[in-house]
Amino acid sequence: MNAIIAEGLVKIYRAKSGDIRALDGLDLAVEEGSVLGLLGPNGAGKTTTVRILATLLRPDAGRATVAGFDVVRDAHRVRTVIGLSGQYAAVDENLTARENLVMFGRLYQLPHAEARRRAGELLDQFALASAADRVVKTYSGGMRRRLDLASALAGRPRLLFLDEPTTGLDPRSRLGMWEVIRERVREGTTLLLTTQYLEEADALAHGIAVVDAGRIIARGTADELKAQVGGERIEVVVREPAAIARAVQVLSRHGDGEWATDAHTRRLTVPTAGGAQALVRIVRDLDEAAIAIDDVGLRRPTLDDVFLALTGHTAAATEDGNGAGDGISRGDTAGTGGGDGTPPIPIRRAVEQTPRKAE
Amino acid sequence: MTATPHAATSPTGGIRQAVSDGLIITWRNLKRIPRIPELAIFAIVQSIMFVLLFAFVFGGAIPLPDGGSYREFLMPGIFAQTVTFAAATTAVGMTDDLNKGIIDRFRSLPMARSAVLSGRTLSDVVYNGGILVVLMLSGLAVGWRVHTGPVEFVGAVALLLLFTYAMSWIGVWVGLSVPSVEVANQVGFTVLFPLTFLSNIFVPTQTLPWWLRPVAEWNPVSALTAATRQLWGNPNPFAAAGFPAEHPILLTLIWVAVLIAIFAPLGVRRYQSMSR
Ligand SMILES: Nc1ncnc2c1ncn2[C@@H]1O[C@H](COP(=O)(O)OP(=O)(O)OP(=O)(O)O)[C@@H](O)[C@H]1O
Ligand SMILES: [Mg+2]
Numbered sequence: 199m200n201a202i203i204a205e206g207l208v209k210i211y212r213a214k215s216g217d218i219r220a221l222d223g224l225d226l227a228v229e230e231g232s233v234l235g236l237l238g239p240n241g242a243g244k245t246t247t248v249r250i251l252a253t254l255l256r257p258d259a260g261r262a263t264v265a266g267f268d269v270v271r272d273a274h275r276v277r278t279v280i281g282l283s284g285q286y287a288a289v290d291e292n293l294t295a296r297e298n299l300v301m302f303g304r305l306y307q308l309p310h311a312e313a314r315r316r317a318g319e320l321l322d323q324f325a326l327a328s329a330a331d332r333v334v335k336t337y338s339g340g341m342r343r344r345l346d347l348a349s350a351l352a353g354r355p356r357l358l359f360l361d362e363p364t365t366g367l368d369p370r371s372r373l374g375m376w377e378v379i380r381e382r383v384r385e386g387t388t389l390l391l392t393t394q395y396l397e398e399a400d401a402l403a404h405g406i407a408v409v410d411a412g413r414i415i416a417r418g419t420a421d422e423l424k425a426q427v428g429g430e431r432i433e434v435v436v437r438e439p440a441a442i443a444r445a446v447q448v449l450s451r452h453g454d455g456e457w458a459t460d461a462h463t464r465r466l467t468v469p470t471a472g473g474a475q476a477l478v479r480i481v482r483d484l485d486e487a488a489i490a491i492d493d494v495g496l497r498r499p500t501l502d503d504v505f506l507a508l509t510g511h512t513a514a515a516t517e518d519g520n521g522a523g524d525g526i527s528r529g530d531t532a533g534t535g536g537g538d539g540t541p542p543i544p545i546r547r548a549v550e551q552t553p554r555k556a557e
Numbered sequence: 558m559t560a561t562p563h564a565a566t567s568p569t570g571g572i573r574q575a576v577s578d579g580l581i582i583t584w585r586n587l588k589r590i591p592r593i594p595e596l597a598i599f600a601i602v603q604s605i606m607f608v609l610l611f612a613f614v615f616g617g618a619i620p621l622p623d624g625g626s627y628r629e630f631l632m633p634g635i636f637a638q639t640v641t642f643a644a645a646t647t648a649v650g651m652t653d654d655l656n657k658g659i660i661d662r663f664r665s666l667p668m669a670r671s672a673v674l675s676g677r678t679l680s681d682v683v684y685n686g687g688i689l690v691v692l693m694l695s696g697l698a699v700g701w702r703v704h705t706g707p708v709e710f711v712g713a714v715a716l717l718l719l720f721t722y723a724m725s726w727i728g729v730w731v732g733l734s735v736p737s738v739e740v741a742n743q744v745g746f747t748v749l750f751p752l753t754f755l756s757n758i759f760v761p762t763q764t765l766p767w768w769l770r771p772v773a774e775w776n777p778v779s780a781l782t783a784a785t786r787q788l789w790g791n792p793n794p795f796a797a798a799g800f801p802a803e804h805p806i807l808l809t810l811i812w813v814a815v816l817i818a819i820f821a822p823l824g825v826r827r828y829q830s831m832s833r
Contacts, residue, residue, distance in 0.1 A: 252665045256832050277667040288658030292589040304581050305668040333592055
């Protein structure tokens with residue numbers, strides 16, 4: 199059963215400088231108990247989507263249900279089953295963490311004693327117990343973020359909306375946050391998560407929907423998306439142009455797929471499924487073959503790569519441009535977003551490169 | 558996953574939930590006051606400055622037509638001025654909550670829709686009530702006295718608090734309509750200072766130019782001041798006979814009703830249209 203369904207959502211913000219079509223026919227479905235990662239660049243419409251699903255905004259067209267309740271007509275019922283942690287921490291700075299959690303628990307209509315118990319539980323779970331009775335004003339950004347997520351959980355929601363939960367956290371806090379989120383999912387919470395990091399969607403989500411300019415332009419698992427972009431690649435820059443041919447032999451031995459070379463920059467690229475292991479083998483073999491190298495590395499696909507592959511423009515170009523039209527166009531990609539909502543055919547980046555079949 | 562204990566609440570929540578949620582928000586707003594003591598302290602200091610300034614500096618130069626103590630004349634006006642500024646307090650609090658995103662969180666919770674606004678206006682009445690207590694004590698110190706009985710005393714306090722409540726609804730509407738706390742503050746002062754100076758708070762209306770007198774006498778703040786003076790037996794001079802002079806209590810109640818009838822629906826509408 200789908201816990202979240204959105205069909206053809208349209209949202210137009212009326213601004214002085216002109217209308218902004220933030221959502222342009224967005225469709226979503228999230229299976230009960232699963233995690234959907236909504237992945238997209240600045241201005242793609244992630245926050246707008248979350249706000250509509252959390253009943254904070256009305257869509258201009260389309261419909262959405264959460265736990266079977268319509269987000270417009272049955273907004274109050276939706277609110278009884280959801281928890282929301284927005285992009286910016288929304289807790290009361292002048293209350294302590296405990297006071298915040300008890301208040302939110304009470305407003306989730308828990309009895310007072312139950313709200314207090316729940317607050318204590320959450321403070322322990324989020325490692326905030328030692329600072330529980332300090333005014334939130336004195337908290338660090340990471341602590342606020344954790345408290346914000348804890349607040350969203352005060353009513354034991356069945357569905358959780360997290361809008362960029364780890365933006366602004368240091369790497370350690372981010373891992374901690376991931377662990378907390380996974381714990382909720384293990385307990386059966388349905389989760390819609392927005393993020394700008396493919397890596398994060400990969401770590402947390404069962405399915406990923408890529409959103410750009412207010413529509414979903416691709417969906418699938420992290421592996422499927424990465425495969426579309428080309429997965430991991432090993433890049434080698436050899437010192438002597440003359441060594442390219444010999445280096446290609448090494449690369450084709452260890453790579454998994456088409457290799458490419460660029461004579462001008464002396465750069466060789468090959469997709470790999472072997473990760474760091476393959477990198478080690480390639481470096482060893484290059485060394486044995488006495489091929490001098492300037493640079494070598496394992497390149498993971500980034501959101502930018504996904505975007506380039508899917509839309510033909512870089513992620514950054516979407517921001518506030520609100521359309522793919524002003525994006526950087528590239529001759530090597532086919533289709534820009536696909537008007538019918540189907541993902542465009544993935545294309546390798548190979549303009550200045552000469553792809554050849556390995557073997 | 559355990560069953561959600563709140564699943565049974567009715568969609569609208571009912572009156573009981575509206576009261577209990579409103580009180581939770583009130584509690585939350587009041588809890589913040591000692592955490593930002595500067596706000597209350599400066600509100601009180603500002604009022605005391607007016608007391609000192611007018612009681613000791615200008616007061617000597619302002620004779621009352623029928624004689625009487627200027628300080629006893631002044632204090633009810635100071636109380637009225639103070640509660641008039643409740644509009645600014647509310648506006649600033651509302652804008653602050655809005656900008657900090659806390660209103661968004663409230664709106665995502667299964668709480669009574671009325672609670673944020675009812676809690677805000679109620680807590681501002683309580684807050685201003687507290688400030689009134691401090692000001693009354695300082696009034697007693699400079700020679701102000703109540704010359705009537707406890708019923709009249711309580712009656713005037715009730716009028717002051719009712720008026721606070723009405724001003725608070727203006728604050729809700731302004732607070733939800735302006736983009737930032739600074740603007741909320743600015744709007745408050747630009748509107749409220751003329752309102753309190755074009756009144757009978759500091760000077761008897763006799764001293765005003767003839768064309769300003771009706772404005773000052775029908776001014777809601779003047780009505781409240783005159784009603785309070787009348788109830789407490791403090792000097793209450795009027796330039797001319799007329800409705801404001803004869804029925805200050807009734808006029809105050811009318812003003813309270815009119816202001817609430819205009820600004821409460823405006824505020825509620827603003828609040829509800831946030832989801833557009
Ligand atoms: N209140 C608003 N008024 C006008 N335009 C808005 C408003 N909120 C968002 N927008 C516009 O709508 C578009 C989508 O915004 P949204 O906040 O949903 O993007 P996002 O994917 O969450 O971006 P980010 O990663 O930066 O948080 C943007 O072009 C943005 O400028
Ligand atoms: Mg956002």
